Amino acid sequence: xxxxxxxxxxxxxxxxxxxxxxxxxxxxxxxxxxxxxxxxxxxxxxxxxxxxxxxxxxxxxxxxxxxxxxxxxxxxxxxxxxxxxxxxxxxxxxxxxxxxxxxxxxxxxxxxxxxxxxxxxxxxxxxxxxxxxxxxxxxxxxxxxxxxxxxxx
Amino acid sequence: xxxxxxxxxxxxxxxxxxxxxxxxxxxxxxxxxxxxxxxxxxxxxxxxxxxxxxxxxxxxxxxxxxxxxxxxxxxxxxxxxxxxxxxxxxxxxxxxxxxxxxxxxxxxxxxxxxxxxxxxxxxxxxxxxxxxxxxxxxxxxxxxxxxxxxxxxxxxxxxxxxxxxxxxxxxxxxxxxxxxxxxxxxxxxxxxxxxxxxxxxxxxxxxxxxxxxxxxxxxxxxxxxxxxxxxxxxxxxxxxxxxxxxxxxxxxxxxxxxxxxxxxxxxxxxxxxxxxxxxxxxxxxxxxxxxxxxxxxxxxxxxxxxxxxxxxxxxxxxxxxxxxxxxxxxxxxxxxxxxxxxxxxxxxxxxxxxxxxxxxxxxxxxxxxxxxxxxxxxxxxxxxxxxxxxxxxxxxxxxxxxxxxxxxxxxxxxxxxxxxxxxxxxxxxxxxxxxxxxxxxxxxxxxxxxxxxxxxxxxxxxxxxxxxxxxxxxxxxxxxxxxxxxxxxxxxxxxxxxxxxxxxxxxxxxxxxxxxxxxxxxxxxxxxxxxxxxxxxxxxxxxxxxxxxxxxxxxxxxxxxxxxxxxxxxxxxxxxxxxxxxxxxxxxxxxxxxxxxxxxxxxxxxxxxxxxxxxxxxxxxxxxxxxxxxxxxxxxxxxxxxxxxxxxxxxxxxxxxxxxxxxxxxxxxxxxxxxxxxxxxxxxxxxxxxxxxxxxxxxxxxxxxxxxxxxxx
Numbered sequence: 001x002x003x004x005x006x007x008x009x010x011x012x013x014x015x016x017x018x019x020x021x022x023x024x025x026x027x028x029x030x031x032x033x034x035x036x037x038x039x040x041x042x043x044x045x046x047x048x049x050x051x052x053x054x055x056x057x058x059x060x061x062x063x064x065x066x067x068x069x070x071x072x073x074x075x076x077x078x079x080x081x082x083x084x085x086x087x088x089x090x091x092x093x094x095x096x097x098x099x100x101x102x103x104x105x106x107x108x109x110x111x112x113x114x115x116x117x118x119x120x121x122x123x124x125x126x127x128x129x130x131x132x133x134x135x136x137x138x139x140x141x142x143x144x145x146x147x148x149x150x151x152x153x
Numbered sequence: 154x155x156x157x158x159x160x161x162x163x164x165x166x167x168x169x170x171x172x173x174x175x176x177x178x179x180x181x182x183x184x185x186x187x188x189x190x191x192x193x194x195x196x197x198x199x200x201x202x203x204x205x206x207x208x209x210x211x212x213x214x215x216x217x218x219x220x221x222x223x224x225x226x227x228x229x230x231x232x233x234x235x236x237x238x239x240x241x242x243x244x245x246x247x248x249x250x251x252x253x254x255x256x257x258x259x260x261x262x263x264x265x266x267x268x269x270x271x272x273x274x275x276x277x278x279x280x281x282x283x284x285x286x287x288x289x290x291x292x293x294x295x296x297x298x299x300x301x302x303x304x305x306x307x308x309x310x311x312x313x314x315x316x317x318x319x320x321x322x323x324x325x326x327x328x329x330x331x332x333x334x335x336x337x338x339x340x341x342x343x344x345x346x347x348x349x350x351x352x353x354x355x356x357x358x359x360x361x362x363x364x365x366x367x368x369x370x371x372x373x374x375x376x377x378x379x380x381x382x383x384x385x386x387x388x389x390x391x392x393x394x395x396x397x398x399x400x401x402x403x404x405x406x407x408x409x410x411x412x413x414x415x416x417x418x419x420x421x422x423x424x425x426x427x428x429x430x431x432x433x434x435x436x437x438x439x440x441x442x443x444x445x446x447x448x449x450x451x452x453x454x455x456x457x458x459x460x461x462x463x464x465x466x467x468x469x470x471x472x473x474x475x476x477x478x479x480x481x482x483x484x485x486x487x488x489x490x491x492x493x494x495x496x497x498x499x500x501x502x503x504x505x506x507x508x509x510x511x512x513x514x515x516x517x518x519x520x521x522x523x524x525x526x527x528x529x530x531x532x533x534x535x536x537x538x539x540x541x542x543x544x545x546x547x548x549x550x551x552x553x554x555x556x557x558x559x560x561x562x563x564x565x566x567x568x569x570x571x572x573x574x575x576x577x578x579x580x581x582x583x584x585x586x587x588x589x590x591x592x593x594x595x596x597x598x599x600x601x602x603x604x605x606x607x608x609x610x611x612x613x614x615x616x617x618x619x620x621x622x623x624x625x626x627x628x629x630x631x632x633x634x635x636x637x638x639x640x641x642x643x644x645x646x647x648x649x650x651x652x653x654x655x656x657x658x659x660x661x662x663x664x665x666x667x668x669x670x671x672x673x674x675x676x677x678x679x680x681x682x683x684x685x686x687x688x689x690x691x692x693x694x695x696x697x698x699x700x701x702x703x704x705x706x707x708x709x710x711x712x713x714x715x716x717x718x719x720x721x722x723x724x725x726x727x728x729x730x731x732x733x734x735x736x737x738x739x740x741x742x743x744x745x746x747x748x749x750x751x752x753x754x755x756x757x758x759x760x761x762x763x764x765x766x767x768x769x770x771x772x773x774x775x776x777x778x779x780x781x782x783x784x785x786x787x788x789x790x791x792x793x794x795x796x797x798x799x800x801x802x803x804x805x806x807x808x809x810x811x812x813x814x815x816x817x818x819x820x821x822x823x824x825x826x827x828x829x830x831x832x833x834x835x836x837x838x839x840x841x842x843x844x845x846x847x848x849x850x851x852x853x854x855x856x857x858x859x860x861x862x863x864x865x866x
Contacts, residue, residue, distance in 0.1 A: 041856075048842050054856075055835060057850045060504050064838045093838050
């Protein structure tokens with residue numbers, strides 16, 4: 001289901017940044033991450049989908065910011081001291097920021113400890129995942145960024 | 154040899170030459186006898202040939218070679234310029250254009266040999282030479298001339314000034330050898346200037362170079378064809394010098410002979426004679442030495458004494474014909490810069506302006522700003538503003554490069570449509586941002602075609618209506634404040650609003666009832682609807698249904714606007730209004746709720762303070778009356794979904810914006826002030842929001858959105 005997944009040779013490792021959304025832990029492949037910043041002021045953009053929270057100024061560049069929570073159908077983000085924006089660089093969508101509740105750590109997972117998740121048309125949230133990783137700190141749901149960022153039609 | 158690194162330059166220069174050829178051939182059509190034009194064409198064709206040859210594009214080279222031949226004949230007066238010849242030449246240009254496009258796309262010229270065109274060129278040639286042989290009987294005349302052209306570099310033609318003259322005579326007195334050399338560089342040679350430099354160096358080991366033709370500066374700048382000539386003074390033997398020069402690689406041949414002082418002066422006057430003699434040596438330009446002894450013998454007759462005096466009049470009589478090709482238009486000293494580098498520069502300037510704005514707001518915030526700080530900030534402000542202006546100017550190019558192809562296009566249209574028309578252009582020197590100039594070509598072309606096809610009537614109809622048979626299309630460009638206006642105007646039929654209305658109803662764009670209620674202007678605006686074409690017959694000139702709506706959207710994508718005025722029977726005027734620059738604008742900052750927005754100053758008409766009691770309702774819409782105009786109100790807080798923080802009883806702050814002839818009043822909570830802002834794109838990720846045209850970073854680091862007044866109206 002996921003191309004990246006298939007390309008990973010067994011025995012090699014992939015690094016993920018572990019973030020928290022609510023009580024759950026999610027992993028974002030480190031190769032997509034450009035930067036992690038504290039919550040700046042987000043300028044709201046009117047007349048767009050509600051998961052698009054607006055735009056921020058990142059060193060002179062205007063970058064759109066989205067909420068994974070709203071995209072995944074969770075409750076609205078609550079800004080706390082530990083809230084962060086992860087700046088992703090994606091091939092198709094360009095640079096985009098996602099809001100997370102907390103950035104915990106970087107984990108290195110051996111590829112044979114990553115399990116794919118089956119596509120489930122009933123469970124919408126599962127469609128945002130590329131797999132589940134087993135680390136010492138528990139299970140990490142690995143985000144399929146392209147699906148997360150994909151514009152809802 | 155790898156030439157790929159020169160490809161960009163080659164393409165650019167080829168474009169320039171083609172454009173030049175287009176213009177020149179057009180003016181030749183008007184004035185077939187103009188020698189300057191013919192020479193210019195010859196030169197351009199010649200450079201094209203050389204460039205194509207260097208890059209290894211054989212087909213292109215062959216075609217230009219034959220074009221050059223034709224012009225060589227025309228130049229000699231053996232062929233008269235005729236209408237069909239012009240047609241063939243234009244077809245050649247199209248073919249060259251095609252090669253150029255192919256090269257741009259795939260760095261390969263393609264496989265079209267254009268045999269038919271070459272044959273037609275040769276036909277023109279043979280027609281011409283038949284005529285000339287009948288009239289003059291001097292069959293070798295054209296060849297002689299061609300050879301003379303090849304020998305333009307021959308040292309025979311070098312003129313000396315007095316001091317050089319005296320150096321030479323001194324050298325002769327001292328028994329040194331004075332030699333004339335002609336060096337021919339191989340056609341495949343790429344760095345001609347470098348080769349020439351090596352030749353210079355080799356020669357300078359034994360000799361002193363007195364003068365060169367072209368000048369050493371021109372040789373250094375590679376402003377020469379394949380030949381260059383030198384006059385040197387040397388103690389060494391001529392052969393020694395020649396061997397030294399020949400030892401440089403990529404030099405095809407070096408020829409030379411010893412000179413007497415009076416040769417040089419005499420050679421000038423004997424030039425025509427020399428050229429004729431050269432005819433014998435026609436195909437081998439490298440042997441230009443031969444004529445020199447001939448010139449020498451004939452020059453022997455005048456006494457040694459008047460040599461000095463012969464020098465002074467010499468330059469005057471001979472040059473006329475010879476000088477013409479040398480008489481190049483003044484070349485601006487320019488540098489080709491990758492547009493990306495300019496973009497980077499522009500971005501940096503933008504950053505600087507943002508930093509300056511931050512400084513201004515920081516100093517205002519701290520509250521204890523001293524006089525000195527303020528002065529420095531003001532100074533910084535003026536510097537950044539002029540820096541921005543100069544960088545912007547660097548990016549500005551005259552629209553000339555784009556509009557220059559139009560006369561040619563109109564000429565072709567004229568033939569295709571069988572109508573008589575003339576294009577008058579003005580303001581080609583008007584400058585616009587490079588990106589805009591690149592993209593404005595297509596919409597303009599569309600409008601011109603539209604005018605030619607739909608606007609102008611046929612000659613018969615025009616005559617009947619008492620108009621001059623030849624229709625006129627005008628293309629005027631001028632700067633108007635922070636905008637550039639381009640007008641396309643014709644004196645044709647104008648827009649038949651009834652036909653447009655009927656068509657719109659027929660197509661289901663509007664209902665008959667709507668049609669009745671519409672003003673003329675609204676009906677004309679229907680033309681910009683997608684898939685609307687009023688031409689009764691679909692021609693390949695216009696009317697494929699992808700017309701004016703595309704024009705409109707293209708111009709709007711450049712932040713411009715287009716409008717039409719038309720009078721039935723008298724013609725129509727299409728007005729395109731474009732911003733001077735796309736990157737940095739003056740804007741009015743406003744506050745709505747607790748959000749800040751920018752409105753481009755260019756679209757703002759006035760700012761009004763309106764008491765709530767002055768707001769009336771027309772068709773359930775809020776309007777205000779302003780100096781006899783009824784202006785619809787747009788409450789931005791409703792459109793932008795922000796709760797207004799203003800008391801409804803308070804006076805409304807209304808920013809009146811203009812789009813074409815339409816006005817609208819934007820209701821905002823508060824005005825913040827005017828500011829220079831740097832436009833940043835929101836990116837394609839947020840493209841759904843039509844009313845926001847971009848964003849900008851404010852002095853305090855926050856992002857403010859830019860409202861697109863055009864889409865609000």
